[in-house]
Amino acid sequence: MGHDGQGATEALLADQEVRLLIDAGRANEANSLFDQLLAKVPPGLDPWTRAAILTRRAVAAWRLKRIPLALELAAEGWSDIDAEKPTGSYAADTLGRLGYLLDGIGHRRAALEISRVSVEVARTGEDRDILAHCLQGLAGTLNFRACELPPELAEATFREAIPLFEEGLSLATEGRIHIALLAAYGAALAGVGELFRAEKTANEALTLAARQDNRWARSVGNWVLSMVRRRQGRLDHATGFGRIAVDEAERINDASLLQRYSQDLADICHENGDPIGEAEALRRNISARQTAIETLQEGLGQALEQRRLAIRAQRLATAAQELATRDPLTGLSNRLGLERSAQGILDRATASGRIPWLVLIDVDWFKGVNDAAGHAAGDAALREVAQLLRAECRGGDLIARWAGDEFVVLLTDAVTDHSEGRTSPVGVAVAERIRMAVDQHDWTAVLGVTQRPTVSVGVATGHDTLERLFANADVALYRAKRHGRNRVEVYTPSEDYAIKPPR
Template sequence: MLIDAGRTDAANALFDQLLSKVPPNLAPWTRAALLTRRAVSAWRLRRIPLALELAAEGWTDIDIEHPRGSDAADTLGRLGYLLEGIGHRHAATEALRVAVSVARAGDDVEVCAHALQNLGGMLNFRACELPPERALPVSAEAKALLEEGLALVDGGRVHLALLAAHAASLAGVGDLPAAEEAARRTIELAEGNRWACSVGNWVLSRVRRAQGSTAAAVEHAKAALADAEAVNDTSLVQRYSTDLADTCREAGDHAGEAEALRRTLAARATAVETLQEGLAQALEQRRVAIRAQRLATAAQEAAERDPLTGLANRLGLERAAPHILAHAANAARTPWLIVIDIDWFKSVNDAAGHAAGDAALREIAGVLRAECRVGDLIARWAGDEFVVLLTHPGDEPSPIGPAVAERIRTAVDRHDWTTVLGAVQRPTVSIGVAAGPGPFDRLFANADAALYQAKRKGRNRVEAFDQASGAAPV
């Protein structure tokens, strides 16, 4: 009400108090309605970044595909108003039409009337930009919507807004006497509402201009423009100043035309600044979102990575393995799982210390990287146990899993351990291998059974699970 009265300072002070109060435990659509109402107030007060932030927060919280109830209609109607203000007209029209549809199905007549007023008012302005033959049906649709709204409410701010917009639609369809009556009634009921007065005077200016009374049309247009500027409504200012310039030109008032055009340019500059602020806000929000996404990705990668060796850990392996196995099945590739265990690793730790044991684990990880392909998944399963998951074309004549496993075993056996372990016993590895298909748990169980056989047979060897017999070799 303070904004519509042109009392911007008082409105800003009250709005700052309002922002500190957020009722707890609100339903999503109720919270969205509250946030978008605040966004509209911020927009009217030219606090553009705050308006966009509030609107984005409210919009994010809702299920836009299944709007139901009066709060949903209220939210969508106000989002439509904001979208129209920033020039996103297609989205604005869609949101306002959905708002009307949802409001009609609800039980709050005032919300429904407000949704009808939003859509009807938007159509009034769209009609002003069209040639007469195309403008008439748009104004007729607006008139029908606004009359539907007027039938729902009698008195109050929504009724006043409907009455003002209805007067404009009557002028749009050429019913000048009814338009004049509705405009005068709007001004009479305004009682300090400068927004309503501005619309009423704009309609009277259109009526007088159509009647050929250009001097009277100019006076009403000037009054409408002054009120629109007082309530910080850039859209109204652009519309009214453009109409005033045209009317002054018809009246031969070139100075008045120039002044009106100057105010049009100022309003358009404000609109451009609004869009620039909106773009800057959107860019900043996108930057923050990308940064948050990168931090989340880094956190997820850290959670799936073994800090000692830099390999995937058990969590990383268990998350990635199903995708690798599914891709292998779709591409007719054979998956192989290689389970590697360091022989007598406890004795290495006991003889050389845990720091040397950690260094040995890092050396093993380096050997695995060197002996495996870039696309193979290498992971530290637990303690001194490692896993490699790889795939190869199903029609290859020789099985690649055991060959890779033997290459790893040989590389570890021949590795120079003196720098890491000195004269301590040289580590070797026992390896179990199994072929797919999955699931991963079964593949791991088979490879683990083969590993057990490798240990039973003296360690530092590779054993492969016998897929045909369903058992590890004895």
């Protein structure tokens, strides 16, 4: 056996020891050992093995009334294998225990369906004990389902459970699973009226339970004897066995058993004309149900709070990332935002056969605007330029404040025929619209009678990197400045040409 397989086996054996302590009613020892195991999940496990360990621990946490932890472990185990097709023994083990948890929170139909799947998957594996455990889980769920049905329907469900128990007993001839199968098998036999066999099976289970200090089996065995005596009409004896079953279920913190058995005990007391016993059994039943509801509500509340905190943390992280890539003055992307997004835009343009364009905009004589009107007015002017850029660009264009009074627009254009001057390339057309919008804008509200700002624009295109596009656009921008400002220049490798503003 490899190191990883050995680690998994050791972890599963340790989890089984916790379960034995729980079944013995030794909750303090179980909690102590359980806490030691929580931090130990062997590394390098395949998804289903890891999920099996996590869901076994979820069941232990559930039995120890640590409901939020149980839900967390179950969710983690399920998320590990959510996209995986269930195959093999560990997959079956995981599904079987998830079925147990679903049954515990009252989703009986869902529990029955997933338990059936667990048996089907277990039959494809090689672990006899896991198959036996899955058979016990499905048959036990059928037993409880039968108890909730009218008598005319219950017998058929009990009969469906019997061959499952018998198959499981043929696989597990000793140990905890054998006792669990044996005890619950007696209930199915009693349910179909085979009272002699049911009593014999229950007594055999109780003998083994006493040897192994298994209070879970002691609870189930006494419930079976209570069922037998009730069917025989010996209600005093049925009451006695029923009280033992309820006491043991309460001692091992098994809410499902406690609710079922206390309800049955109340019914027996009612039939026996014992209102005091009936009232006490009903009190314990209501208390068990209320405890289960409160525990689930607490677990749900904590899960929702954890979810709320996770969402809040995610939003804060997203906001922090957004702030890191956003210019606080204009609300445009900043240099970091441009650099982070540009490569994706360029890659998509190349893949789709589109042409990327980079438009570099510089506010003319901006230092003079600041000197004449003040820095606050200068900041207002930059915000106004940003609004004009938004108005003249398309929704998918990336607009950024590069630095100071420099802005960048990165956009793409479908390949079209621009020959004979019939159309203008989109990048050039956007650049000219921006220049005209700034030149013709009414700046009185922002700058009063101060010198009106204009922009010089350099444009570059081609399937290049952002750095190359920016360098080429910068060459064109420098030419626009040199040729008198308030104009658009386009960089081309072979020739220089300008689109001059209308006079």
